Amino acid sequence: MTIPKNSSGTWRKRRYQRIEIFDLEVLVLAAESGSFRGVSAQVGVGQPAVTRRIQKLEDTFGVSLFERSPTGVRLTNAGWRFLCRVRRILSELKLAIADVETAGVGGNGEINFGLTDSLSNGLFHQILSEFFDNHPEVQPNFVQADLGELETLLNHRMIDILYGPVNTSFTDSDILPVANQQIYLAVSHNNGLAARQWVSWADVAGLVLMVGTEDPGPVFETYVRPGFRKHHDGIKVKRHNLDRKGILNLVEMNLGSTLIWEDPRRIGHNDLIYIPVLEAGVAQRIQYSLKWHAKNDNPALRRFISLARIKAKKNGALS
Template sequence: MAEHIETLQLVSFLAVAETGSFRKASARLSIGQSAVSRRVQRLEDLLGVSLFERRPSGARLTAAGSCFASRTRALLDDLDAAVDTARSAGVAGNGHLRIGLIASLSRGALRGVFESFLAAHDDVDLCLIESDRSELLTLLNHRRIDAVYAAGEPDNTVGDGLTVDEEGLFLAVQADGPLASREHLEWEDVAQATFVVSAREPGPEIHDYIIRRVSDLGRAATVRRHRLGREGIMTLVGLGLGVSLVADHWRGVQYPNVAFIPIGAEDERIPFSLAWRAENDNPALRRFLSLARVEAKKAASSPFAASQSPDLSP
């Protein structure tokens, strides 16, 4: 089925979804409204589902249409990135590096790797992709990205791996709230708190980790998932709507009325690792991995390096 779906059908579908109207979509695309309708109708016929509820006031996504829209946006964004990368490589011939991330580059070991890499190889076309773990591993296995950086120890079933750093845990709290005056928190101190996490990665992993840690105390954790990114979750914390768990490297960005307080035992640390395919002979990747190994040695020799790390896998 997928081979019969055309890019123009997807573009027209998204235009209708974003404007809420076939008429407005046709104006955006500078084509006739009948052409937009035919493309969307053909797409619905191929999928076997209705993507829109058609009303005199406009077009509203069905449940199937809403799910399809989110995936289609990611697909077209990925296609655009692939085209840009191909054009860049064809013109400049300077190489490319594509890294999938479930982490922040605001501070920490990985930021150090990127700083060193960019200083030495500013001619390499660098592309960074944030998505959920499943999609990133799929892209990695199909060689559409070169490496993935995420929480957890290296997974040998994925390919080669390297633990780059192990980071301490912090609780994001309301800066003018009672918890902000503490120098350190134990899990017992927040067992009754409301935790807010993202429905996106790494939110589901953080959710499971909180559940386990609070359950160890014989309590049921209160965790609220929101369809918000990192900034949105921190906004909720600043407004006093809950607290949130973060690793050290997330603290490189300041948020209004949010403070970060260390939580848990000193050896309660989260490993972060790179994964890549052994057969990938991209020279840019090999240079990047060399710098990552240097950074990993620095982190391993740090006085804060831990002998034990909590499992933050889902």
């Protein structure tokens, strides 16, 4: 066989383009039945058409795939090696087709979530539970990071959706307000503020707040620090290389206090006092929202967002 003088890569590309999926399916059936006549009966075409399919493959590769005899056909060594790989290719192709077909009806999909906080956040926790109870075929994947990192992951489509205290939207993204989380001051029973029914930002400004590695910095910058600035006080923060549980343990020992914006009932630390933060009688809250790319056509994600809209509206987050 003479290879044309132009690029051998181009020549290979052209000859491979001649191969059709049906050619490979005929090859598999011929190997299983041991005769071209048997394939003809299974697929409903004439035996000459089956023979031409096999011959096309053999001419394309320049090798014989079957040994012919009056009693039938048998794979050559090259034919056997090719068949083993073809079976895997066809199997993967069938799975890929099934995935695409079922994805449109809420089938085998996945949603990649980005979180700034733990999953103890009340309404979001409920939305997740209900969605995956109703769609067990959808695979959830979670990553927890600060808001800036999650914005980057979302922008590069490494996650489908993020949940956190977002209040701005970049181009081609949508935001759904889900919940307004009450801000609480967490103190020990021995703290001087433990008996208070509520505290103001002026009260909090006189304390040393402890934060850990899981506390999202942008939350303080967006929501907490302005509260202190109203009183011309500087925020006093002591950062420890501890997770949220470790920080709460320090609070229990009366080594300081901390702010939380989760449902205290879900935190699981019942030995502390959680005091609402109010300003001029108004509860201080942090708005938590879902954020995703408007052009993300993940069917599972769209169903999740639909449920979230319903829940957010019932919760009063949407007007």
